[in-house]
Amino acid sequence: MNDKKITLISWILFGLLMVVGYKFLLLPYGSFLAIVIFLIFQKSVSLYQEKYQEKQRTIKLQEIAITMGLDFYKKGDEQIVPIVQDMQVFQGIKPVMKNLLNDFRVSFCTLARIFLPLIGLNILFELNMSGKVFSGIETRKIRNIFKGKKQEVLVMICDFYTKETKFPITKKTEFTSADADPTVSVNVSVTKSSQTVIVFVSENLHLPEFSLTKTNKIGKSLGHSQSQPQFSKLYNLQAREQIYYQQIFSERIRAFYEAEQNLCTEAKGDRLICYRANTIIQPQEMQSFLETGFRALELFKEKTQEIASAYTTPSASRDDSNDFSSARRINYTKLQDLLQAGKWKEADQETTAIMLYILSIEEDGSAIEGAFDTESMTKFPCTDLHTIDQLWMKYSQGRFGFSVQKEIWQNLGGQPDKYHWKETIAVNRITWQFMGRVGWSKFSLLRKYDKLIFTLDAPPGHLPVLWGEWTIGGYAAPLDRWKLFSRMETCAKQFSS
Known part of the structure; x- marks a missing residue:
């Protein structure tokens, strides 16, 4: 049965319903029953289609899956959810039972939208304000x-559907005598999104x-270089580390x-996801879409x-007099x-790139998520941290380096090995003083990165x-530098033992 036949049958049934509905109008609550029957009919036809x-x-x-040499599952979230549940595009995947319950909630709220002006239940407005019934579903x-596997890469393709239904309920300020309940107004807002997604997993x-x-x-568009206007016009890039864009x-x-x-x-670590926004790929185009995804994969891999x-x-x-060792x-x-x-500015950016690369790989070379967060910094190799610090200390004649920064921070009262989340206020107070002392801020205002001093005349x-991570909107803002100092303190104890 094609779409044209379904539409034709729908209109025929609709006509019959109108004839029967006329009889209902002669009964008590006839108009109400006719509306309910019509809505049920409309919803049933829509669901059937x-x-x-x-x-x-x-x-x-x-x-198509057979011709592509891949296994096929009509459903089966367990095949893909464990791999992608922390990826942004798949955030909030619901289990099957949760989706069924949400569908029931949508149906209930739709009927309530009809009943509300007829029976005048103001309590539903109060429930909405508390978010118990009519919140977003x-x-x-x-x-x-x-x-399946293609070219030694785990490949998964799926259709991903999202739907958000909202039932905003507001109190009216103006009303007419025709309103059954002049204090309440109910609307409905439905946002749908659907796209075919490719997931690649490669070591x-x-x-x-x-x-x-x-x-x-x-x-x-945010996060783009102004020198790439066409790319910025088409895409919005969000990255934890700005330097990765370059x-x-x-x-x-x-x-x-x-193109x-x-x-x-x-992307994240060993995973790459590709999709066309709000586009379900047609079956006959699936192979071509997979080939496009593989081209993107190869470019990033190279x-x-x-x-x-x-x-x-x-x-x-x-310089044989130095042992620049690395874990x-x-x-x-x-x-x-x-x-x-x-070349101090280029050296700063190279230092950031090296440290982020170190944080993105395990000791055995396997890929992990790399970022300047607390957990990652507690695992930063002491050997490499020492090497980077010594390079800066040597070629700046002791003026620059993490050791110099750590000493200044401690002289201001900082204790890098003792702070935790409860001392956030104390950490921020000392850090702002620290940024003023090293020249990253002036009169409590952050300096733009390009306005910093990249000569030995700097404080x-x-x-x-560390450009990229500790900069906000182009301004120097290393508010979490104490995490690095804490790691240095731990490493110093390891070296001394």
Whole structure:
């Protein structure tokens, strides 16, 4: 049965319902019963059409999956949810029973929307204000799952549906005598989104956490370089570390995404997700869409391998009097050259990139999520932290380096090995004093990163800033620098023992 036949039958039944509904109008509450029957009929036809189309799509996709050499699951959240539940696009995935309960809540609230003006229950307004009944109801479902290995990469493809229904209830300030209950007004708002999503999992990926989405027409794209207007016009990039934009999104990758125009992407560690915003891929286009996803995967894989090679390629130290050792086999030659040449700004950015790379890999080389958060900093290799600090200390004649910063912070009353969340106010007070002392703020106002002093004339401890993580909107704002100092304190105890 095709869509045209379903529509024709719907109109025929609708006509019959109107004839029967006329009889209802002659009965007590006839108009009310007619409305209820009509709404039930309308909802039933809508659900039937939706289920019929879903069934036809599932049949076609099952055939496509066989030709693509992938396993197919009509449902089965357990196949994909454990892998993607912490990814932004899949946030809030509901279990099957939760979705059913939410569907029931939507039906209940829809009927209440009819009853409310008729029976005048003001208590429902009060319940809405407390968020117990008429708060936003979300349904998130995964359907039609492809799963298998292609080119030594775990591939999963699925249809992801989201629906949010809201029933805002407000009190009227103006009303007419025709209103059964002049104090209450009920509306309904439904927001739907559906897209076909590809998930890649590869041990060869070492990707930072980022989300690349289609830019809203009325919004302003954030996180992009002003030198890339076309890319910024099409996409909005959100990344925990700003420096990753320059590292990962090379000219070749940007050109690929500009040509695609609507290929949203999310990454974290060994996982890469691709989808076209609000687009369900047709069965006959599934193979082509997978090939597009693989092109994106290969571009990111090549770039991450290039970055890894730049940081880990074995190279003899140019200064044999120093042992620049590393627990992650990091090559510090480039950082050493920049510091020796007095290129302090480039050296600061290189230091940030190296530290983020170290935080993104385990000791065995496996990929993890890398970020300057408290948990990650407590695991930063002491050997590498010492090496980076010594490089800065040596080539700045003791003016710059983490050790210099730590000493200034402690002289202001900071105790890096004792603070926790309960001392947030004390930490922030000392940190603001610290930022003023090292020249990152002036008159309690943060300096822009480009306005910092990248010469030896800068105040002691002015560098490194660690550009990208501890900057907000281009301003230097290392409010969590004490986490790094705390790790240094731990490492000092390990070295002395």
